[in-house]
Amino acid sequence: MILARVVGNIVATRKDPRLEGRKLLILQPVSPEGKPEGSYAVAVDTVTAGNRELVLAVSGSSARMAEGCKDAPLDLAIVGIVDEVSLDDPPQAK
Numbered sequence: 001m002i003l004a005r006v007v008g009n010i011v012a013t014r015k016d017p018r019l020e021g022r023k024l025l026i027l028q029p030v031s032p033e034g035k036p037e038g039s040y041a042v043a044v045d046t047v048t049a050g051n052r053e054l055v056l057a058v059s060g061s062s063a064r065m066a067e068g069c070k071d072a073p074l075d076l077a078i079v080g081i082v083d084e085v086s087l088d089d090p091p092q093a094k
Contacts, residue, residue: 003029004027004030004057007026009051018071022072024042025049025078027055030054046066055078055080057077067079
């Protein structure tokens with residue numbers, strides 16, 4: 001699973017028919033503390049996430065197992081909206 005923030009959306013008028021009617025969002029992976037990590041990615045939204053929301057996303061074959069995504073040509077799907085993140089044992093500063 002990937003923790004990420006929704007930072008934008010994609011509009012594609014021409015796409016694979018199996019993606020018709022699907023919302024495509026741009027995600028920025030983040031650390032548990034909310035700091036940006038890695039590069040942007042595009043994900044299919046299965047939970048009606050909104051702009052700037054913190055979300056959980058799955059990739060690869062797990063993405064194709066998300067609700068309504070079977071046999072769709074996708075590699076990343078948003079499967080949850082995060083309400084809170086808490087670390088039991090935060091990393092020690094060096």
